Amino acid sequence: MKYLYSMHRSQPRRGRQGFTLVETVIAMGIITIMITAFLAAFGPAVQGIRKSMSAKEVKRLATTLEYELSVLRAGDEATDYATSFEKAYEWIKGSGGADKEDVILLYQYRGDPASVHEDGTLEPQTDRAKQIPGEDYVVQSVVRRWDDSKVEDELALGMVVGRVFYVRINQLIFNDDGELELTDQLGQIIDPTTDTVTSTDTDYLEAVLTFQAEFYVMKSSLYAAIENFSLTDDDGDGHPDAVGKPVFTRNMAIRR
Structure with missing residues (x-):
């Protein structure tokens, strides 16, 4: 019996498995403190980067639209309009009207650097085997009206890069207090000099036309889906039901 007892006493103790509840709570507390300190130190910087990226995207879209409205491209535009x-x-x-043919779309697509349209934009790169950016294709930003025949090819499957934006524009005029405000009716341009609705650009006597552009994100970037896009506003919130509210707005101006 003594021998058995001594054998039992000589067996090594097994190592403790895992952590106790107290140790786990302490470890979680330390991790929480470290995360809080990290967010306090670097959170504003990360948020600033996100804001700058967002601001960069907004600036790119606004600049693309502003440029397109200030140039008269070769081809159909040179035939349809006398001036930019x-x-x-x-x-x-x-x-701002109800005619879908006049809807303005802003988007990017894979352009073929070796093929150029008459208006100076690139033709779509339809060869799926060509995947090298800058060599096989270039990302082309364009602003098109829906009635442009090039829209269908550029919004084909695999061509679009990123999102497609629907742009609605409304004139801005100065009120009696000298502040800019939107006109009461979309699809109309008022001459501030005579305070009358104009029919053509020659009726507009001012040298500058000020406006607000609303940028909406289309729910699909494919032509087949956008083809069914409707401008109806059944809920009466002032925006097309198909796109909801604009993701951002930007005040702009063009000069003769």
Whole structure:
């Protein structure tokens, strides 16, 4: 019996498995403190980066639209309009109307650097085997009206890069207090000098046309889906039901 007892006493104790509840709570507390300290130190910097990226995207979209409204491209545009101001006038007036053909779209697509349209933009790169950026394809930013025949090819499957934006434009005029405000009716342009609704750009006597552009994100970037896009506003919130509210707005101006 003594021998058995001594054998039992000589067996080594097994190591403790896992952590106790107290140790786990302490470890979690330390981790929480470290995360809080990290967010306090680097959170504003990370948030600033996100804001700067967002601001960069907004600036790119606004600049693309502003540039398109200030140029008269070769081809159909040179035939349809006498000046770039006439083009801008008609696009601004039409974008707020009920005619889908006048809808303005802003998007990017994979362009073929070896093939150029008459208007100076790139033709879509349809060869799926060509995948090298800058060599096989270039990301082309464009602003098109829905009635442009090039839209269907550029919004084909695999061509679009990123999101497609619907842009609606409304004129801004100065009120009696000298502040800019939107006109009461979309699809109309008022001459501030005579305070009358104009029909053509020649009726607009001012040298500058000020407007607000609303940028909406289309729910789909494919032509087949956008083809069924409706401008109806059944809920009466002032925005097309198909796109909801704009993701951002930007005040701009064009000059003769």
